[in-house]
Amino acid sequence: MPVLHNRISNEELKKRMLEETEPRTTVSFYKYFNIAEPQAFRDELYQKFYDLKVFGRIYIANEGINAQISVPASNYEAFRDTLYASAPELNGIRMNIAVDDDGKSFWVLRLKVRPKIVADGIEDASFDPAKTGVYLKAKEYNELSSKEDTIIVDMRNHYEYEVGHFENAIEIPSDTFRDQLPMAVEMLQDQKDKNIIMYCTGGIRCEKASAYMLHNGFKNVFHVEGGIIEYTRKAKEQGLPVKFKGKNFVFDERLGERITDDILAQCHTCGKPCDSHTNCKNDGCHLLFIQCEDCATKLEGCCSNECQEEMHLPTDEQRERRAGRENGPMVFNKSKDHPLRKHRSEWNIPAHRSIREDNE
Numbered sequence: 001m002p003v004l005h006n007r008i009s010n011e012e013l014k015k016r017m018l019e020e021t022e023p024r025t026t027v028s029f030y031k032y033f034n035i036a037e038p039q040a041f042r043d044e045l046y047q048k049f050y051d052l053k054v055f056g057r058i059y060i061a062n063e064g065i066n067a068q069i070s071v072p073a074s075n076y077e078a079f080r081d082t083l084y085a086s087a088p089e090l091n092g093i094r095m096n097i098a099v100d101d102d103g104k105s106f107w108v109l110r111l112k113v114r115p116k117i118v119a120d121g122i123e124d125a126s127f128d129p130a131k132t133g134v135y136l137k138a139k140e141y142n143e144l145s146s147k148e149d150t151i152i153v154d155m156r157n158h159y160e161y162e163v164g165h166f167e168n169a170i171e172i173p174s175d176t177f178r179d180q181l182p183m184a185v186e187m188l189q190d191q192k193d194k195n196i197i198m199y200c201t202g203g204i205r206c207e208k209a210s211a212y213m214l215h216n217g218f219k220n221v222f223h224v225e226g227g228i229i230e231y232t233r234k235a236k237e238q239g240l241p242v243k244f245k246g247k248n249f250v251f252d253e254r255l256g257e258r259i260t261d262d263i264l265a266q267c268h269t270c271g272k273p274c275d276s277h278t279n280c281k282n283d284g285c286h287l288l289f290i291q292c293e294d295c296a297t298k299l300e301g302c303c304s305n306e307c308q309e310e311m312h313l314p315t316d317e318q319r320e321r322r323a324g325r326e327n328g329p330m331v332f333n334k335s336k337d338h339p340l341r342k343h344r345s346e347w348n349i350p351a352h353r354s355i356r357e358d359n360e
Contacts, residue, residue, distance in 0.1 A: 014107040024055075024070040026098035026105045026252070028229065030117065030204040032064040032129050033089035038113045045086060046111045052079050055106035057251070059117045063129065065090070066117035066204055068252060070106045096202045096229040098250075098257060105252035118204055121178030122212065133210030133221035136197065138234040141224055142243060150195040151188065155180060155209045156249070159288065163256060163265045163275040164228075164246025166199060177205055184209065185216045192218050199224040199231075201248065232259050247275045269295040269303070282307035284322045 035041050042060045049058075049069075056069025071079045084091045098105070136144060144150055145166070152169040154161050161171045172180040172187065188196065196218055198206040206223040213221045224231050228248045235242045246264040247256040255277040267274040267290055274292040281301035289303050302308040310318060 010108065016107070020072075023073045024104075025073050025076050026068075026070045026254075027076075028068040028096045028098075028202045029083070029093055030064065030066040030202065031090055031093050032117075032207070033087070035060065035062055035064065035087075038062060041087075042111050042113050046109070048082050048086075049079070049111070050109055052082065054079060055109050057106070058109075058111045059114050060111065061114050061117045064117050068106075068202075068250075069109075094203075094226055094230065096226050097233065099229060099232050099248070099259065105250075105254055107253075118208055119176075119178055120181060120208060120212075122181070124215075127212065127215050129208050129211045131211050131214060132207050133196075133198065133214060133223050135225040136222050137225055138231050138238060138240055141197065141231060142235075142240055144195060144222065145197060145243060147195065149193075150197060151191055153184060153188070153196060153198045153209075155184070155198050155200045155206045159277070160201070160249040163277070163290070164244060164248055164259060164262075165264070166228075167243045167245060169199070177209075181209060181212050185213065185218075188213075188218070193220075195220045195222065197222045197224065199227055201227050201250065202229050203227040228259070229257075249277065265290050267292040267295055269299065280304075280307050282311040284310055284318060 038060045045058070045060075052071060052075045054069050054071045054075075056067060058065065058067040058069065080095065084093070145152055145168070152166055154165050154169045154171050155177070157175055157177075158171065158173065161169075165171070170187075172184050174180045174183050184198075188194075196213060198209045198213070198221070200206040200209075203224065203226050206227060210221045210223040226234075228244055232242060232244060232248070234240075242260060244259050245262040246260060248259050249256050256275070263273040263275050265275040266272065269291055272292055272294075274290055276290060276292070277288060278291050278296065278301065280287040280289065280303040282303075285303060285307050287303045291299075291301075291303070299305070299308050300311070302311060310321060313321070
């Protein structure tokens with residue numbers, strides 16, 4: 001009987017991954033194309049990737065595939081060839097190889113069928129995600145981004161933008177991609193004569209965002225091919241100035257790839273320069289936040305004194321405290337409005353200028 005789901009505990013799988021001696025390659029890829037039977041496609045791909053010891057997160061939908069995975073270095077070519085052969089549309093697709101990689105990004109293979117590979121909230125049947133803006137390679141990005149009539153738009157979430165972004169990029173102040181799309185259209189309504197460059201981590205969000213902008217009447221829309229990952233790799237290979245500063249947030253165990261030495265963010269506990277994301281060690285919280293080494297030591301990896309206290313309570317008492325607790329602002333909340341995040345004025349840090357201020 002074929003293996004279609006993982007049957008081993010996460011703890012055991014993570015232990016096995018950490019004990020591996022062969023290096024792994026971390027890579028992401030995506031493709032918008034029609035998949036008539038997502039479940040059947042998923043099951044066939046799972047068995048093949050399982051046999052190649054692929055770990056990671058892969059989403060399958062009628063609109064395509066979106067993946068972030070790691071694979072043993074000796075199996076990389078076999079994995080690539082298997083992917084390319086799985087559908088004509090996937091033959092030769094771009095593979096975004098991680099910039100800063102220790103090979104310990106994933107420890108289990110998860111393939112899930114979803115309504116969409118990127119939740120966008122778009123219900124307009126006339127919207128075509130295939131009608132996208134113009135791809136920009138690294139050199140092309142550097143040239144176009146330096147022009148006065150160009151606006152650079154970050155289509156990632158606040159916690160991603162916070163630790164690193166392209167020079168002069170504006171943030172769309174929302175915590176979900178589905179909210180960012182209409183917000184970007186509204187923010188840029190009076191800028192339709194400008195060059196609009198959109199970017200994200202690996203290209204999947206900004207590609208759909210560029211199509212959405214075109215759908216809403218924008219004309220000169222561009223997006224960075226392969227996102228930050230591919231841009232950085234190509235810029236460094238070609239000896240170009242790297243215009244992305246700081247750290248690129250990634251959705252795996254690493255929580256970030258170091259692109260430049262610039263530290264753009266601050267510790268959410270004390271406010272000193274820091275861009276190290278972590279999850280609160282209290283099992284009743286697990287908030288994603290930024291914390292420096294000193295605060296991590298003082299609070300034992302917790303986001304607050306309250307969580308530190310709760311973490312040391314007897315297990316039964318911890319469970320009793322959590323019973324009936326709503327998933328409020330302390331649970332998996334990455335929002336820029338989370339109360340843990342002090343207002344910038346408290347640290348005397350200038351707020352990011354609005355798009356209107358940038359173009360007056």
